[in-house]
Amino acid sequence: MSLQKLSSNKAFGGELVKYKFKSAALGGLDANFNLFLPANAASGKVPILFYLSGLTCTEDNGAQKGSFLGPAAQEGIALLFPDTSPRGAGIEGEDDDWDFGTGAGFYLNATNPKYAKHYNMLTHVTLELPEIIASAGLPIDLTRQSIFGHSMGGHGALTLYLSSVLKGVKQYRSVSAFSPISNPTQCPWGKKAFGGYLQGGVDEARDKYDATELIAKMGKEPLHILIDYGTGDNFYKQGQLLPENFLKAARDVGYDEVQVRVRSQEGYDHSYYFISTFGADHIHFHANFLKA
Amino acid sequence: MSLQKLSSNKAFGGELVKYKFKSAALGGLDANFNLFLPANAASGKVPILFYLSGLTCTEDNGAQKGSFLGPAAQEGIALLFPDTSPRGAGIEGEDDDWDFGTGAGFYLNATNPKYAKHYNMLTHVTLELPEIIASAGLPIDLTRQSIFGHSMGGHGALTLYLSSVLKGVKQYRSVSAFSPISNPTQCPWGKKAFGGYLQGGVDEARDKYDATELIAKMGKEPLHILIDYGTGDNFYKQGQLLPENFLKAARDVGYDEVQVRVRSQEGYDHSYYFISTFGADHIHFHANFLKA
Numbered sequence: 014m015s016l017q018k019l020s021s022n023k024a025f026g027g028e029l030v031k032y033k034f035k036s037a038a039l040g041g042l043d044a045n046f047n048l049f050l051p052a053n054a055a056s057g058k059v060p061i062l063f064y065l066s067g068l069t070c071t072e073d074n075g076a077q078k079g080s081f082l083g084p085a086a087q088e089g090i091a092l093l094f095p096d097t098s099p100r101g102a103g104i105e106g107e108d109d110d111w112d113f114g115t116g117a118g119f120y121l122n123a124t125n126p127k128y129a130k131h132y133n134m135l136t137h138v139t140l141e142l143p144e145i146i147a148s149a150g151l152p153i154d155l156t157r158q159s160i161f162g163h164s165m166g167g168h169g170a171l172t173l174y175l176s177s178v179l180k181g182v183k184q185y186r187s188v189s190a191f192s193p194i195s196n197p198t199q200c201p202w203g204k205k206a207f208g209g210y211l212q213g214g215v216d217e218a219r220d221k222y223d224a225t226e227l228i229a230k231m232g233k234e235p236l237h238i239l240i241d242y243g244t245g246d247n248f249y250k251q252g253q254l255l256p257e258n259f260l261k262a263a264r265d266v267g268y269d270e271v272q273v274r275v276r277s278q279e280g281y282d283h284s285y286y287f288i289s290t291f292g293a294d295h296i297h298f299h300a301n302f303l304k305a
Numbered sequence: 306m307s308l309q310k311l312s313s314n315k316a317f318g319g320e321l322v323k324y325k326f327k328s329a330a331l332g333g334l335d336a337n338f339n340l341f342l343p344a345n346a347a348s349g350k351v352p353i354l355f356y357l358s359g360l361t362c363t364e365d366n367g368a369q370k371g372s373f374l375g376p377a378a379q380e381g382i383a384l385l386f387p388d389t390s391p392r393g394a395g396i397e398g399e400d401d402d403w404d405f406g407t408g409a410g411f412y413l414n415a416t417n418p419k420y421a422k423h424y425n426m427l428t429h430v431t432l433e434l435p436e437i438i439a440s441a442g443l444p445i446d447l448t449r450q451s452i453f454g455h456s457m458g459g460h461g462a463l464t465l466y467l468s469s470v471l472k473g474v475k476q477y478r479s480v481s482a483f484s485p486i487s488n489p490t491q492c493p494w495g496k497k498a499f500g501g502y503l504q505g506g507v508d509e510a511r512d513k514y515d516a517t518e519l520i521a522k523m524g525k526e527p528l529h530i531l532i533d534y535g536t537g538d539n540f541y542k543q544g545q546l547l548p549e550n551f552l553k554a555a556r557d558v559g560y561d562e563v564q565v566r567v568r569s570q571e572g573y574d575h576s577y578y579f580i581s582t583f584g585a586d587h588i589h590f591h592a593n594f595l596k597a
Contacts (some may be wrong), residue, residue, distance in 0.1 A: 022579070023572045023577070023579065023582075024574045024578035024582050025582045026518055026582075029578055030393050077370050077577065080375065083372065083581070280315045282314055284314050286316035287316070293375075
């Protein structure tokens, strides 16, 4: 698993580097990611915040459009931007739809044999990327990880965080999301993804990959969750996101606004213009826990 | 010249709107631009800052990747992002090269008959866009205009500003640029553009479209110029930008660092990662003059 540097850009006193490596989790395919190291990484290990992007995106969208790098540089936090799926698996039909297959990995491990060799973004993000960073000797303190994401990536961030808390692993100190798919077993995007990637379909997803179902099982574990969504978001209006379901489940098991904060932002939509507006807020939220 | 709204995104408490209209300056072709209005535009006219993008770009690059909207919202300044050339003129060869024709209008008015009907980005930016904004009743105070840009757009911003000062028009209160093409009659990009668009070629460009030549004629007019370029910029290293020539010409005629400030930024490149790093700086620079 050796890392190849594809490009490097100085930004906000730090450096954004695009890497490529042969990903075992993704069946031996090449995988790219962007890593932003703030200037203070030159003098010691820094905490890391993972950003999971949404449908159709790559490792570039968040890095280019999120307005995250400035606040991360200010806080002294690294940012890691993975891709959103394997690329070039050669599976029949994987490039037919924008909301399934390439660009739409849903941050799960596929169990449908057709996809199980390559579509393992869960392992890629939670295990493989931290390992490859550590083995490359990059100046990251892996005891200080947090995660955030947008839309499908918000779903990924919430489910990876909650699963890790449920398992008692506590891989991530905090999670945040912009317009997350919050109850995917109840929305068209989620049903399609789970129906395709998982042998057991939506039923198999319920206990593992649905943030609303996951938080409904909790109540005692301390949580640090921030969610923003816009009331002008067409996908929200179409019932793809369902943040109210997540909020209700959280309140029903006793989480208050300090532990699970869900903010409705008047008139904002699903775009990176929305994300960038609240990007600094999210970075500072995570910094509270990453630097504690 | 009626304006059609193509899309609208709430951002940083304000609104980014993409407009389309039939552009007389561009020979009747459809032209797009993005306009960001900060929240305070709801209660009165606001100053406006034009951003001219570089080769291959559209009206979207600066809006999406520049990290300009947040600082502009904070300062209460509107941002206007024009396209970089006419689109679809149907002139033979206009789509063959990335540095000439479509996406590469160079902010001039063509005199070569082949291009003269459509390639008039100078008139489009300096006259047509302000007019259409005024006639649409948008809440912009056109007595408070400034301009900035990147690369080819830095060339555009500098030459439009200096020409207006030389003519005594003072359309723009201040100018800034990221990695501008500063002496285009001396670099390959400029020679190619002027050779193609202008009947008199590079000779015709010297007095009108070369920032270094323009400033060399001045010395008495008060100027407000800020330029940033990166020492890791490959186009700088290849001699396409030549900011030192501009700086020397400015100093030779007596402009000091207060009036003409050219900053060399160690290790930065030509990308939007560089631009976004210093984006807030440039917005605040212009705010000093726009709000004076």
